[in-house]
Amino acid sequence: MKNVVLPFTLVACLVLTACSRYNNGTAIRLNQVGFAPEQEKTATIDVVSAKSKPCDVYILNAAGDTVWQGTASETMLNPVSRKYRQVVDFTSLKERGTFRICEHHRQEVISSRFQITDNPYRELTRKALRAFYYQRASMDILEPWAEGYARPAGHPDNRVLVHSSAATEERPEGTEIDSRGGWYDAGDYNKYIVNSGYTMGVWLLTYQLYEQYFDTLHLNIPESTLQVPDMLSEAMYNLRWMLTMQDADGGVYHKLTEPDFEGFIRPDQCQKPRYVVMKTTAATLDFAATMALAARVYAPYKETYPGFLEAATDAAKRAYAWAEQHPAIYYDQNAMNEEFAPAITTGAYDDTDVTDEFYWAATELYLTTCDERYKKPVKLRKKQIDTYRPAVWGDVQELGDMEWMLHPEEDDPHFAIDLKADLIMYLQPFIDEATHISVHRSPYGNRESDFFWGCNSEGCCWRGDEMLFAYHLTGDKRYLVNAQRCLNYILGQNATGYCYVTGFGSKPVKHPHHRLSFSHPKGTHPGFLCGGPNPMRQDAETDGVIYPDDVAADESYLDYQPSYASNEVTINWNVTLFALSGGLDAIGNPPANK
Numbered sequence: 060m061k062n063v064v065l066p067f068t069l070v071a072c073l074v075l076t077a078c079s080r081y082n083n084g085t086a087i088r089l090n091q092v093g094f095a096p097e098q099e100k101t102a103t104i105d106v107v108s109a110k111s112k113p114c115d116v117y118i119l120n121a122a123g124d125t126v127w128q129g130t131a132s133e134t135m136l137n138p139v140s141r142k143y144r145q146v147v148d149f150t151s152l153k154e155r156g157t158f159r160i161c162e163h164h165r166q167e168v169i170s171s172r173f174q175i176t177d178n179p180y181r182e183l184t185r186k187a188l189r190a191f192y193y194q195r196a197s198m199d200i201l202e203p204w205a206e207g208y209a210r211p212a213g214h215p216d217n218r219v220l221v222h223s224s225a226a227t228e229e230r231p232e233g234t235e236i237d238s239r240g241g242w243y244d245a246g247d248y249n250k251y252i253v254n255s256g257y258t259m260g261v262w263l264l265t266y267q268l269y270e271q272y273f274d275t276l277h278l279n280i281p282e283s284t285l286q287v288p289d290m291l292s293e294a295m296y297n298l299r300w301m302l303t304m305q306d307a308d309g310g311v312y313h314k315l316t317e318p319d320f321e322g323f324i325r326p327d328q329c330q331k332p333r334y335v336v337m338k339t340t341a342a343t344l345d346f347a348a349t350m351a352l353a354a355r356v357y358a359p360y361k362e363t364y365p366g367f368l369e370a371a372t373d374a375a376k377r378a379y380a381w382a383e384q385h386p387a388i389y390y391d392q393n394a395m396n397e398e399f400a401p402a403i404t405t406g407a408y409d410d411t412d413v414t415d416e417f418y419w420a421a422t423e424l425y426l427t428t429c430d431e432r433y434k435k436p437v438k439l440r441k442k443q444i445d446t447y448r449p450a451v452w453g454d455v456q457e458l459g460d461m462e463w464m465l466h467p468e469e470d471d472p473h474f475a476i477d478l479k480a481d482l483i484m485y486l487q488p489f490i491d492e493a494t495h496i497s498v499h500r501s502p503y504g505n506r507e508s509d510f511f512w513g514c515n516s517e518g519c520c521w522r523g524d525e526m527l528f529a530y531h532l533t534g535d536k537r538y539l540v541n542a543q544r545c546l547n548y549i550l551g552q553n554a555t556g557y558c559y560v561t562g563f564g565s566k567p568v569k570h571p572h573h574r575l576s577f578s579h580p581k582g583t584h585p586g587f588l589c590g591g592p593n594p595m596r597q598d599a600e601t602d603g604v605i606y607p608d609d610v611a612a613d614e615s616y617l618d619y620q621p622s623y624a625s626n627e628v629t630i631n632w633n634v635t636l637f638a639l640s641g642g643l644d645a646i647g648n649p650p651a652n653k
């Protein structure tokens with residue numbers, strides 16, 4: 060098309076017309092929430108073939124004026140979907156406002172609106188934290204704190220039954236215990252210690268890293284009137300529940316659950332009996348780590364939480380001692396169901412390698428107590444120094460590593476130095492991919508293996524959190540830029556064009572696998588990160604969820620409530636989201652990649 064200058068109204072009309080066709084389109088993919096003025100800004104443009112010439116691009120402000128013009132990259136190939144894309148870098152646009160990107164020769168190719176503003180991720184971070192308030196069991200969710208999503212309490216959990224697998228002489232099968240409170244794990248209504256432990260570990264690490272920022276983040280929860288940061292008040296609701304899951308002998312029940320998953324009904328409508336099931340080594344060690352870490356983080360607030368520091372420290376010690384006496388009690392749900400009744404068919408969070416849990420728990424207990432007895436697993440870690448692995452619910456080694464990098468041992472500073480070198484070596488290939496091959500300018504999503512159940516968190520957000528941690532250690536802005544790139548991916552610069560957080564973006568997740576959302580008159584609750592593309596499609600096998608034929612791994616996603624394998628929401632995924640968005644906001648959003 061010649062560069063014909065059209066009357067302003069006609070241009071604006073064309074743009075608006077085009078927008079209506081593409082405001083949910085994915086012809087131009089970018090972070091749909093926004094950018095800080097100084098940060099790197101890129102978008103990905105769909106093109107039709109390898110021979111497509113670099114697109115001429117212009118950016119319109121809200122008034123329809125062209126405020127930026129430029130040319131996209133040469134055509135690139137997405138290594139996962141084998142589709143052709145170009146990347147346009149509009150970092151030089153720094154003025155604040157609302158904008159749209161247009162491709163010059165195809166009027167219909169236009170992006171969704173996006174913002175350039177200060178602290179673009181503050182509201183996202185706030186909503187991602189408030190999501191945990193909505194997940195609270197055993198209490199009414201009321202206004203003014205509910206912000207439109209009020210509901211009656213469900214699952215009082217004050218008369219939870221001891222399952223036969225957890226029976227002891229002191230607490231025989233059928234004993235009723237009070238295990239109220241805590242957060243529902245995910246789209247379901249059960250509460251799992253392993254996943255709670257991982258979530259608390261990331262939560263309290265994040266607080267330590269960005270304390271000043273999170274101290275100012277008002278969440279509008281019932282405890283907001285306390286002289287305690289809302290972020291810590293919210294976590295305390297789950298910590299208090301976790302303490303109820305410890306048996307008298309120090310062991311910790313693996314989970315609190317109904318025998319089978321509930322229907323998609325409101326919590327207050329649920330009537331199934333609830334059980335605590337067998338004590339396991341992994342749960343007990345995750346509990347020990349959590350309580351030892353919490354004892355340190357909440358120490359300044361002992362007036363608000365009298366006795367918590369002592370109770371948490373004591374609980375951690377007793378849990379660790381139980382695990383030393385029971386080092387290999389693994390959760391095997393099928394085996395448990397062969398021996399005990401009623402059969403339990405809810406989530407497993409099973410883990411048959413607890414070396415990492417011993418290491419993380421011992422690390423947190425050593426840092427809290429300075430007791431040398433907890434150094435043994437650390438010595439073992441030092442012998443396996445080249446096995447750097449990202450932290451997930453079933454492998455928490457990196458949570459221990461991060462603590463040692465934050466608190467180097469005076470008598471052995473090399474350990475922290477070696478771990479930092481391992482982290483940097485681990486991250487470099489992903490940075491290289493972002494720079495050289497990624498059609499989304501992202502250090503995540505360039506490999507088939509990046510896509511699996513929960514990958515938006517365990518792959519993308521956590522990789523961004525690791526980048527932020529590397530920046531914290533080194534001050535090298537490359538890590539900050541690549542952390543931002545991970546968030547860009549989550550918020551829309553990706554293969555499906557979705558903004559994977561409910562309530563955000565022009566193409567948000569609308570139908571998460573989430574009983575609270577499905578059963579509430581107002582529907583989907585905001586601030587939840589969904590699991591993301593998952594080519595394994597476990598829900599297709601077991602529940603007949605139908606995916607389009609032969610879509611690529613990075614597009615194997617359904618915004619469809621029954622799709623728990625790609626569209627559920629969970630506490631361990633949301634914590635990695637706000638750790639990333641909050642960390643970036645706290646650091647003030649990275650300047651462009653020099």
Ligand code: G3I
Pocket residue numbers: 244245246247405406407408451508510511512513517595623627628629
């Ligand atoms: O990590 C491997 C990866 O290396 C490999 O390439 C990939 C493909 O084989 O698999 C990856 O492992 C997957 C793992 O999630 C990643 O964490 C497993 O296949 C997959 O089975 C596993 O799914 C877990 C799922 O429960 C089924 O057990 C999810 O992690 C876990 O988040 C999810 O947890 C459920 C709870 O049980 C119940 N509450 C909801 C919650 C979320 O769906």
Ligand code: 9MR
Pocket residue numbers: 245246247320405406601602621623627
């Ligand atoms: O809703 C359950 C979700 O939280 C779990 O992650 C998922 C896998 O364990 O299972 C979901 O429950 C489904 C069950 O597994 C099979 N029948 C349909 C249930 C609701 O989708």
